[in-house]
Structure formats: C-alpha cells, structure tokens
Amino acid sequence: MEFKTGTSPYLPVSNDLSRLMLKVILGLVPGALCLFLFFGWGVITNLLIATATAVASEAAMLRLRGKPVAPALGDYSAVLTGLLLGLALPPLAPWWIPFIGSAFAIVIAKQLYGGLGYNPFNPAMVGFVVLIISFPLQMTLWSPPSGVEGETLAFTDTLQLIFTGVVPAGSLLDSFTMATPLDTAKTQLGLNYTWSEIVNNPVYGNFAGHGWEWINLAYLVGGIWLWRRGAIHWQIPAGMLGGMFVISLLFYIADSDSFGSPIFHLFSGATMLGAFFIATDPVSAATTPRGRIYYGAGIGIIAYIIRTWGGYPDGVAFAVLLMNMAAPTLDYYTQPRVFGHEKE
C-alpha cells in the first residue's frame, strides 16, 4: 500500500497567526471602550477609517507585489495595525489624519520592507510619528474628556467636524479642544508652576489625568488578560513599566514638585497601551528573553525622558522607534547560554 509522505513533526498545530492577532484585538476592547466613553464618537470614526485604510492599502500592495491577498489579510495583522493607530490619534482629528497615517504605516513601514515579519519598525508607531511631525497642530488638540467640561460632542456633530471641518453652530474650535494632561503638565512646568499647583487643574483626576487614568487602567486589565492567555510574554511590559517606574521614582524622590509621580506617568498617555500592545509587537521587538527586558526598559526610560525634557508631550511612539533600532544589537548581545556550553 502506498502513502503520501510528509516531514516531522506531524501533530496538529493549535497555534495560528489569526488566533494570536484576534486575541490581541480582544485585549484592546476594555481600553477602547473606555476611550470611547470619555472621548466620544471621534474614537469610533478614527478606528473605522484607520482600519479600513490599513486593510485596503495592504490588499493593494499585495496585489502590486504579486502575492496572494486572502491569506495575508486573513491573519488580521493589518486590522491590528489600523486599530492601534486609531486608538493613539486625537478623537476630533480630521478624517485624513487616520487615513494618511494608516496608509503610510502599511504601505511604507510594512509592505515596502517585505510585508509581515520583515518590518524593522513598528508600523503603527511609524504612522503616528509621521503624523505628529507633519501635522503637529491637529495631532495635539484633544477634546476634553467627558466630565471635564460637559459632555462630548454628539454623533452628527462629530461626523461633521471630522469630515468637513465645520464646527457645530455657535461654537469655536477652541471651546472643545484642549491639551492632554501630559501636554498641560509640560507647558505649566515650563512656566515654573509646581506639581501641586498643576494638579489642581480640572484636567487631572484622582491619580493621573481625568479619564486617562481609567483608560490606562482598562488597558492594563486587557494587557494582563493577554499575558495570561499566552499571547504576549511578560518581559516587555514588565521592562517598560519597571523602567519608567524606576526613573520617574528617582526624579520624584529628588524633587517631587518639578516631576510627575511614578503613578502619574504609569497611568498617563499611551503608557499602558504601549506597554502591552504596541511595544509587544513581536516583529520589531527584541526576541531573546533578556533582550526583551532591556528593550522594554529602554522604551520606558526614553519615553520618560522625552516627556520630561523633550519637545513632545508623549514620548512612547518615539521611544518605541528608537528601541526598534536597537533591537538587533540587543538580540546579538543577550543570546541565552546554549545547553552544554560554558557560560561565556
């Protein structure tokens, strides 16, 4: 009797790329929901535009490159990139902001390097950084989170603002955009106010920015779930949060009036989103266990430095890209000792 041959191992593999990506997308839900509750319909439009653009650009690029489209789209990696970028953008940004960012991320930062698995930089962060450098005004105007100055904009008003740039009747753009807590802190510290004075601003909540503290908490919950389900490893989040905690603690102890507390930094801006969902992008991160701890710590420390002394309110995106550059070197110098070899 004749048989078809194969190669070992032969057992069915349960792990799958699409399952992995879907798990990550699921882990984003608590944080995204929180973001929506505090910032309104702009969040949804950002997510929809970014995701749709990401999928469309990936399909177009694959066809141009002559690769099979359906299997590549079926692993949901483009969807994930679109979602991450959409979550990072200001809710009232014009529609072309998520469009340009997402298209750049997929076409240039991912497909032109060779597609999934070949990009040295995190595509979502590349898209974000391109936007923040090219369109600083649109990228730093966030609406006030719900509860700070009344409710968020209504659905139709949001759509109108995003797609046509026309503000709702009887208001000015100024009245529903404001700086984020990190941005506020930066400018106020620059004006030599102390933290105790800054914190009185209504934009701050219980231990971090109003609304932002809950959003970060929700991302933390989603991230821990993701770790327990085995979709990410603990080294990168632990490294990033640990690194940021340590450096902010050191400066806070030195001068608690001029520097934000560690808790503030851990629950502000994109910290938790970055720690569990962005920095953990396996393609652009370090791969050895020890390398990942240093990689995460590097991101945490650089993000703190940019926040405190750099020119941008939140440094997570730049920190991630800088550590992406360092990842191959980290991998080379943190190779684990091979079984049967002497410790070098």
Added chain:
Amino acid sequence: MLTAMLAIGILAACFGLLLGFSAIRFKVEGDPIADQVDAILPQTQCGQCTYAGCRPYAEAIAAGEAEINQCPPGGEATIQALADLLGVEPKPLNAEHGEHKEKRVAVIDEQICIGCTLCIQACPVDAILGAAKQMHTVIESECTGCDLCVPPCPVDCIDMVEVAQAIDSWKWPYPELAESSERA
C-alpha cells in the same frame, strides 16, 4: 581665519599620522586573494573557464582579468561564494563556458581500450592508472569529471557516467513551500 586653517591643518595631519601608523602597526597578514579564490574553486581542472586549470583562473580573477561566473562545475554556489569573498554582485553562470552538470566520473570500456596512454597524459589529476600497452582504468574516487580524457582517446572508449546518489551522502532538500505571504 588663519587660526582656523592652522587648526584644521594640524588636525588633518594628526589624523593622517594616526591612520598611517595604524595601517602599518595593525596590518593583518591575510591570504593573498588568489589563494582564497583557489580555495573556493572546485579543483576539477577542466579548463572550461578558458584557463589552464583552477589555479590560473584564480589568479586571473585576483588580477581582475576574469569574471567570477566562468566555472560550470562550481555552479551557482561557487559564484555566490566568490561574490561574497570579493564583495561584488553575483552573476548568473556564463553559458558560453558550459552548463552546470551533476557530478560525473569517467569510465573506460576495457573491451575497447588499446593502451595508448593518451588519456593518462590528458588527466589533470593523474586519476587514470595504466601504462603503454597495458590496460587503463580510471580511479573513480579521484576522478573530478572534467571530461579532458574523452577527446584524446583514439578509440572513443571513455564514457562519462553520472554518479548515483548514495544513501549515506543523501541531502535533505531545501523546504519548498506554497508560502502564503513569504517573500520570494
């Protein structure tokens, strides 16, 4: 202005001295290029590259007189290795010099051989055993498959036979897969 020029000039001189000193003090004695090229070539000594053997071809490559894609027995692997060594772009094998064939060895048909020694004189690695008016035979393990013994034989008794794959030198093939999004 003058101080700037002096300063830059002195810096340039210092760095130049440093570089010169390092070039002499830390000079690494390496293989001459021709030796390294020769080490990569398959030593078939067939002459298909238009040189009289592998060593002359290696020296021609080192002198820049020959291209790296003239060796059919070496095939793509040799061209790639030469390209890596010399830091140039690999080129496809130049078809003018022949095509890459599977390893073959010469076999003398002993019924026809007349013992003329012409093939013995032609073999570049002395892989044929025999003497005048004695039977000639090819030492299979030493034959490089260069084909040089075939033309001189007056009775055309030499055949080039493909070497059958032995089970203990079998190689696993490169995994060819229907990649879904893998780069070509």
Added chain:
Amino acid sequence: MVSILEQPLAIPGGLRLASNKSQSLRTPVRQARLPERLIVPLSQHIGVPAEALVKPGDKVLKGQLIGRSTDYISAPVHAPTSGTITDVGDYPVPHPSGLNASCVVIIADGEDRAADTGLKIDQVLEADPADIRQQVRAAGIVGLGGAGFPSAVKLNPGPDRQVELLVINGAECEPFISCDEALMCCCTQEVVNGIRIMQHSLGAQQVVIGVEDNMPRAIDCLGKSLEACGANNIRIVPVPSLYPAGGEKQLIYALTGKEVPSQGLPADLGIVCHNVGTAAAISRALIDGEPLISRVVTVTGAGVAEPCNLEVRIGTPIADLIEDCGGYTQDIAHLLMGGPMMGISLASDNLPVIKTTNCLLAASQADIPPPKAASACIRCGECVEVCPAQLLPQQLYWHAHARDFDKVQDYNLFDCIECGCCAQVCPSHIPLVQYYRFAKTEIWDQERERQSSDIARQRHEFRLDRLEREKKALEERRAKAKKALNKPKAGDVDDKKAEIAAALERVKAKKAQQDANAKNIDGLSAEQQAKISEIDKRRAAQNTTTGE
C-alpha cells in the same frame, strides 16, 4: 563527581503532549507471526555497513551470522529465522530519502531452527568486561532507543575514563510509542539482567533507571524484580512526563543536573546511557545465546484495527505486520516509522522492520492533518521558550532560509536534537526542523566537497611538479648529449678509429670463445679434433667463394 538527584530537575523548554499510549498497552506483548519472506538490510546502525557473508542459495539457521562488521563503529547482522537466502542486493529500506540499500533476502522455511551462536557466557556477572564487550559486539546489538549506535562501543569508555553512573533510559517521551513500557512490564527479568551485566562491564558504582511518571505499572514491575534479585544499588527515578525528557542529554540533566558538553559525550562526565531495550537484548545474547534478531515494536494509530505491542523479527515486511494487527482501517492516511514528533514518513509498507524500528504509526487524517501553509516568521519567540537545547530556533531559521551556513553554525546548529518542539508551537506553521536538517546535510556535503577538492588540487599540483621534473631531466640529458657532440676534433677521429678497431678485436675474440664453448669441443680426442678442423677448413673455403 556525579550524583543522582533526590528530585529530578525539569528540563529546559519542552512540551506537554497528549501521550496516546493506552490504546497499544491494552494487551500484553505477543509474538508476531513469522513472515514468509524477510528482508534484512546490512546497515541498520550508525557506522560502516556490514559485509554480506552469504550468497543466494545458501541455507541459514536462526541467529546465524549473515553480515560481518567491517570497522570499529559497525555491527554484524544475523539471520532472523532459518531458511534460504534468495538474494543479496539493493532493496527499498526505511529512510527519508526513499533510496535503496544493500539487503539480504531470506525465504523462511517455517521451522525456525536456531544455530549455535557461541554468544552465551556462563557466570556472566563475573566475566571479564572485555569478553562481555566482544560478545555484545558479536551479537550485533545496537542502541534500540532509535539511534542505532553500536552498543559494544558505548560499553567501552576508554582506558582513561572512569564510569561513575549508568543511566538506563526508560523514559519514552514521544506520543504513541509504548514499546519500552511494554518491555519493562513483560520482560522485566531480562531488562534487569541486562542492566546488571552492563553495570558489571562498566564498573559503575551507581545505576539509575529513568522512567516517566506516567508508567506506574512498569515502575512497579521493575521495583519488584530488582528487589527479588537483591540489586539495591539500582534506583528507579520517575521524571515528569514532558517531551523530550527521554532524550539522552535531557534525561541525564534531569537525573543528575549535569549538562553533557556540546559536541561531547556523556562519558566525558563519567556517565553512560543505554536504552532498556538494549539491556534486554544484551541479556538475551549473553544469557540465552540469541543475537539481536527481534525486538518489541508498537503498532498503533487510528489507521490500524488492533493497536498493540509485538515481538517482531528483524526483516519482517511492515505490510505483514499490519496484517497481523488486524489490517488497516478505512481511516488510514499516513504510515510513520517512529513517533509523530521525530518519525520518518514512509511512502509504502513494502519495507522491512529494522533494529531501530520502535514504532509503526498508522495514522488517520485526524491524527496527522495535512500541513497548513506557512507564513512569514513574526519573531514571536514561542520556539525559544520550548527549545530543550536552549537555542534560538528563529535565528537558525532566518539563516538557514537565507542559506547562510556560516551564520547558522554561529548559532550552534549542530546542538539541535531535531526534537520538533519549535515547529510544533510556531504560529506561522513554518517547518523549522526541515530547515535545520537541510542546513546540516548541506554543511556536511560542503565539507566533503572541500576535502575532495583539496585532494584534487594536491594531485594536480603533484602532476604539474612531476611534469616539470621530467621536463628538466630531459633537458639536462639533451644538454649533456649536446656537450658531448660538440667536443670531437681532427685528432680524435684517428683515436676513434683505433678504438673501433680494438673493440672489433675484442668482439671477435669473444665470439671465438663463445663458439668454442658452444660447440662443446673440450676434451675431445685427437682424431675428432682433426675431423673438426677439416670441416672448418671446408666451410671457410665455401664461405669465401659464396662471399660474406
């Protein structure tokens, strides 16, 4: 100083896999039906193939030597049953290449008469270790755990190495395979005898039998047997059932905490490791006088009607063996020799069972689904988590994929034991082990090519030297000859003539002497002499008239 740990360590990496062994352990080991035709390959071991001693038409008895070992790292081959040799030639053998190899074909006569092999050793536990090793070699015993390394070599650590610990490997970690467990339950006494023989032969003070913790019956049987023969210095240590805890290096680490050095041997640590099946085979050879001609094989999978363990003669066609187990079911899709993690996929069942066949897995589509299409590596690091050799499989993959064989060796490719854990967890379904196997054989091939091209270069250079030498010698001779030719002047011509005349005289004298001798005319009477001189005169006169 090696010691057995109280609590075995967890091996690095590894996977927990469903064991799937119960279906083949429902019935005890039974004898397989003796087939009509047996094909015995001459190479069933690591090392140089055996050389056939028989030719078609020879009649052989069971256990008779039919192929002798030709090297130190080699093993002889014996006839598995009595019968007639019908062919010695190339036949398909179980090998991933699908190529043929040299085999001896025997048609069984059904009587199964045994030869007197001379392998028995009386009082084996007091015998000289060298004698034991010699008999183990003569019995053709090789590692029955799957690798097939000649066991006599592993019983000889060398004159300057002390063996402190003998590890017996009963930790059968791969799913579906249960032959070692079945052997430990059914032939416990043989296993224990074999262990004691090996301990005596190696002079090891400590012996430990490593088993998995999901083999309670085997542990029980072994414990009772050891107690019965009073072997108190042989311990049984169950290790956590994790794949691949049964690998030699992994088991040694779990039991002792020591790592076998890379590219080294357990003997470097004072440890020798043998499989339980090998122990039983040694007992059969030295106590019962039977060489290695049969072994326990697990036949299992959803594709066979009656999964079980059988005692099978080497050379039994796999098709016959499947028939013996009730035949195929309609779910049959693949046939593997070995387990689902490291086994060989066979293209046909018209192949023989060999010494290293531990399991035949007749798998269904559900057991072994078709492989999914591979995607790009996303560097997720799952493979790093499970590698028992603590390598970086993804780096090995990237470099093997790019055919960068230097880099792939920098990442310690040859430390890979090809267990398959990495490929099992890869979310992109990349056939990682295939890349490593490709890289390994490619590197070995390149090494062989390099050696043969070095030899060709030497031969060529020697030939060029030889031609140079011959040319020089020729030129020298010519130069000398030319010099000699240039010398002669007028006076010399006369000298030459005188020389020539003298030479002619000499020749004449010699000829006369020769003639005289040739004619045997010594000691003749005066009358005869006179007659001869008369004849000579007459002849000379004739010659002058005819003209010379």
